[in-house]
Amino acid sequence: MSSPIRVGFVGLSATGWASTVLAPSLLQPSLQNKYKLVAVSTTSEASSTASAKKYSEQLGHTVKAYHGDTAQIAADSDVDLVVVSIRTPYHKPAVLSVIAQKKNFFLEWPAGRGLQETVEIAEAAHKQGVKSIVGLQARHSPVIKKVKELVQSGAIGTVRSTTFIGTVLRELNYWAPVAGAANVYAIDKANGATALSICVGHQLDPLTFVLGEFSTINATATTLYPEATIVDANKKPTGQILPSTTPDHYAIASVLKSGALASITWRVGYKSTPGRRQLLWEIDGEDGSIRVESDVSSFMNIVNPTVYLNGEKVDIPGVESGAVGILGAAWEAYADGEEQPYATIDDAVKNHRILDAVERSLSEGKTIVL
Numbered sequence: 371m372s373s374p375i376r377v378g379f380v381g382l383s384a385t386g387w388a389s390t391v392l393a394p395s396l397l398q399p400s401l402q403n404k405y406k407l408v409a410v411s412t413t414s415e416a417s418s419t420a421s422a423k424k425y426s427e428q429l430g431h432t433v434k435a436y437h438g439d440t441a442q443i444a445a446d447s448d449v450d451l452v453v454v455s456i457r458t459p460y461h462k463p464a465v466l467s468v469i470a471q472k473k474n475f476f477l478e479w480p481a482g483r484g485l486q487e488t489v490e491i492a493e494a495a496h497k498q499g500v501k502s503i504v505g506l507q508a509r510h511s512p513v514i515k516k517v518k519e520l521v522q523s524g525a526i527g528t529v530r531s532t533t534f535i536g537t538v539l540r541e542l543n544y545w546a547p548v549a550g551a552a553n554v555y556a557i558d559k560a561n562g563a564t565a566l567s568i569c570v571g572h573q574l575d576p577l578t579f580v581l582g583e584f585s586t587i588n589a590t591a592t593t594l595y596p597e598a599t600i601v602d603a604n605k606k607p608t609g610q611i612l613p614s615t616t617p618d619h620y621a622i623a624s625v626l627k628s629g630a631l632a633s634i635t636w637r638v639g640y641k642s643t644p645g646r647r648q649l650l651w652e653i654d655g656e657d658g659s660i661r662v663e664s665d666v667s668s669f670m671n672i673v674n675p676t677v678y679l680n681g682e683k684v685d686i687p688g689v690e691s692g693a694v695g696i697l698g699a700a701w702e703a704y705a706d707g708e709e710q711p712y713a714t715i716d717d718a719v720k721n722h723r724i725l726d727a728v729e730r731s732l733s734e735g736k737t738i739v740l
Contacts, residue, residue, distance in 0.1 A: 375450050376406050376408045376449055377406065377407050377409075377450070378411065378451070379410045380453060380464060380468075381455040381456040382425075383417045383418075383420075391672070391694060392453070392478075392697065394694050395697035396453070396698075405701065407429060407433055408449060409434040409435070409443050410433060410435060411437060411438075411442065413437060413438070415435075418435040422435035434448075439467060440464045441470065444473045449473065450473070451474045451476065452475045454476065455476075455478045455505075458555075459561045462490065466491065469494045469500055470498070472499070472500055475501075476503045476504070477503075477505070479568075479572060480568065480571055480722070481504050481715060481718040481722075483560075483562025485723060487562075488715070489719055491718075503704045503714060504714060504717060505671075505713075506575040507696050508579075508670045508696070509712075509713065510700045511671070511674055512674060512686050513677055513686055516684060525658060526656070526658035527655040527656035527657030528655055528657075530631070530654055531630055531631040531632070531633075531653075532581060532626075532632050533633045533650075534573065534633070534651045536570075536648065537668055538637070538639070538648075539646075540639050544568075544638070545557055545595075546595035549601070550601055550603070551603070551608060552603070556568075558615055559615045560615070565620070565638045566728060566729075569636050569669075570620060570728070571721050572669060572670075574721050575671075575713060575717065577632070577651075578724075580653075583740075584625075584626055584727075585624070587724065588731055588738070589620065589623075589727075589731040590620070590732070591732050592619045595614060596613060597612065598611065598614050599611055617732075620636045621634070647665055648664055648665060648667055649662065649663055649664040649675055650663050651663070659679075660679055663675055672693035674686070674689035674691070727740055
């Protein structure tokens with residue numbers, strides 16, 4: 371049996387995605403023989419010490435504490451893989467320090483503030499010859515695997531069109547009209563954590579994984595919520611109201627390389643009301659249809675929606691595993707080098723090229739050929 375991959379984790383503090391989902395998915399019992407957390411790094415000495423103490427006690431071995439420059443944890447000879455899960459504006463400098471130490475890395479999506487930064491990261495990774503894994507884990511969902519299997523088996527015949535409608539509810543406090551104090555940075559387009567990059571970007575990966583690449587992009591967008599009321603952790607207004615500099619509604623039309631027509635609509639900021647569906651993805655073929663839907667979340671990278679084939683529900687084993695299970699499958703694929711590929715920095719570049727085409731279509735008012 372090979373030795374476990376020794377992990378240094380950047381951004382693993384007391385709260386947030388890294389501590390509630392990403393770390394639990396990596397440290398779950400089924401992966402104990404494949405990964406070992408050996409070090410953590412945060413922005414402050416106090417938080418890194420607290421995190422190291424917590425995981426040392428939980429795992430039964432010493433976890434080292436670093437803070438500040440990620441080059442420190444990357445330079446640790448006991449670290450094989452550096453996991454970077456921090457806010458988007460800091461992705462590039464953090465991971466470039468890791469790459470400079472010739473360490474393999476995991477980088478959370480969107481892997482930089484836009485196409486240029488992601489390309490720079492990819493070029494550095496290739497120059498140093500390091501392996502990468504990116505947080506585009508939806509392709510490992512049992513639902514996405516099943517949908518891909520149905521399409522490839524010919525269950526609905528030749529795919530002619532697909533329609534994707536996603537909604538991010540106001541109560542999540544991600545973007546306008548109500549944003550949590552911890553998410554204020556996301557309402558500024560310059561920080562690269564927009565509804566387009568996060569919402570659309572995450573779901574592009576499973577869509578192209580199942581149906582293939584885009585050949586053209588034509589996009590329309592509008593801002594219906596130009597201001598964001600800022601709320602605290604208890605969802606109470608802080609009295610602060612900030613401008614939102616990014617659209618909250620997108621309509622994207624495309625022709626896939628297969629010739630099928632694709633239509634994607636994203637809406638952000640609606641209230642949670644009875645019967646409001648958050649996800650509807652339909653794939654129509656010559657001989658049938660697949661419907662994927664959820665009233666729980668529009669993010670297929672963290673939930674397993676319900677699948678219907680020609681109107682009949684499809685039973686899919688493993689859907690109860692949720693986000694930890696989906697991410698766990700991605701970690702397992704990386705450790706095992708499975709034939710079904712995990713997402714890498716090159717997949718992130720591919721995704722960003724599509725998002726960049728959306729932005730260019732919006733600014734130039736025309737169809738972009740990829």
